[in-house]
Amino acid sequence: MAWMAWTWPTAIFFAVIALLLVIFSVLAIRYPETPRVGVLRIETTRGDRLFIALLGSAFINLAWLGLGAAPQWGALIVCLVYAAAVFRFV
């Protein structure tokens, strides 16, 4: 595994993503749902909303870094608010 150049922060990052995928898979099997239509006017399931939340969070982090004023953990707070909004309204 040394060739993959692992670091603790990236390992934690991937562990969180993997954990989220496992949780959402288990939820999808245990509590099947029908897709709903939210503010984007598209049908989404929990998995779709997770994808939208993660992809959006990546861009929020990049924008935060590009603007470069506040410390990076500030972006994490914005991402959590954004993810909550996605799960509630999309």
Next chain:
Amino acid sequence: MEKTRNEKAWFLVLPVLVLVAFSAVIPLMTVVNYSVQDTFGNNVFFWAGLEWFKETLASERILNALGRQAFFTAVILAIEVPLGILVALSMPKRGVWASVCLVLMALPLLIPWNVVGTIWQIFGRVDIGLLGHTLAAMGIEYNYTQNALDAWVTIIVMDVWHWTSLVALLAYAGLQSIPEAYYQAAKIDQASRWKVFRYIELPKMSGVLTIAILLRFMDSFKIYTEPFVVTGGGPGNSTTLLSIDLVKMALGQFDLGPAAAFSIIYFLIILLVSWVFFTVMTNLDKKEGK
């Protein structure tokens, strides 16, 4: 009829998952690991944090390459999609000529990228190429190795030559699926040719056209071989598109950390646009199904 539900069938997907993990997920994870570190080789790494991302986002060189890339993709989509539709509409619908046209249209798609690049590189040369020589004989100054505009025209025409048939073939497949009754109804209503296109053909083609746009967007946004063989990114940096710049950075300069950060941003842009197209496509399908 009731659908059979068998969750164990998911295990049949396992081989694909293993293959994708091996060929895509693990390499991508490695890229993420590289993007937060610096290395001088020998598998020795130094923590760099988000430095390379900061550098990439502020880099004028990369932003310029992104601008050129977006321009290239926008231009080839603006040409290939309408041209592909026009070609599909002009193709015979049945008979031997339909087969001949289909084979002819498929030919450019079968040629490997580097060969297409080489064909156009020679074709455009003023000394030995047919195109370059003919233009020179007509008194038109054309030199794609020294003039940025000529280089751009060459790579755009080359891409149009190589990929318009993909759009045409997809649009043709969409047209073939329209039942004859639609045209007969339009004839009874004395609909004009434009109205037949606007209200029958275009809506029926919208699904395949979205696929065509998605495929052409993804392919053109990560295009490397053809422009690299023809212009090598030049003259100067005028045709250095994103992937050419990325390869220069990763392999030419061996800046693996910055190149990894650059790749991740590049990947995220493609992922976002592809997701938008995919969502539009699946929603169109659902609307049609209703």
